[in-house]
Amino acid sequence: MKMNSHQKMSAEAVVLVAARFKVLAEPLRLQILQHLENGESSVTAVTKAVNSTQPNVSKHLKILQDEGLVAKRQDGNTVYYKIADQSIFELCELVCGSLKERFTERIAMFI
Amino acid sequence: MKMNSHQKMSAEAVVLVAARFKVLAEPLRLQILQHLENGESSVTAVTKAVNSTQPNVSKHLKILQDEGLVAKRQDGNTVYYKIADQSIFELCELVCGSLKERFTERIAMFI
């Protein structure tokens, strides 16, 4: 999707954007998203991958789904989740780049 | 800065990225950043612009500074803050685009 030229967000938009950031502000949720980047995965598989407990992972998956970041599909007994919004990885890369730049500057201070 | 091709973040990197998102997960801080987009501004001016209290704004500005998102400059009695990391606006635009897309899909459900 092409972005609009930048303009100030309304107060309501700011709240929604902050809510999106809040959902991404949890290390375990980022780990879950990273795991799902490999493809859809059952709750049990996610639980093992991120080394947490099943109820905790279920709760986080629900939060991610409510924000539209993941989608689920049920097959018999097991529920498979997958990424529903690729923009999250762009966000992470942007942040990684910014952090990298910041730490690079800090290193430069000691040269 | 050019981004690397995407690769999985380490557990430590995930924590740092989540921390960055956490700083952005507050509507008032986003409002402050939006105000500073117009150029540097004193604490008092920011306080008025976002319609909050001076101690609250000072605290949020400190949080933003600790994360390297804003920088300050003191001139006599007053302290001026400015944006120190332009990537935050790219982040906001990405999120806005994603939200817009999401709501567009929802609208489509009613047509």
Place this chain on the structure above:
DNA sequence: TGAGCATATAACTATATCGTTATATTGTCA
């Protein structure tokens, strides 16, 4: 049908943080 598995939910504790009020700090200028 009933045992067992996968997932979701409820209840709870512990911790974090927002906003407020009060106060400390630091600089200006008469």
Place this chain on the structure above:
DNA sequence: TGACAATATAACGATATAGTTATATGCTCA
């Protein structure tokens, strides 16, 4: 120097949420 202005910090109450434990729900298959 002393009053005032701008900013920072401390202390506090209220709210939110992460993780845990226990349990409910729902599906499969013998």
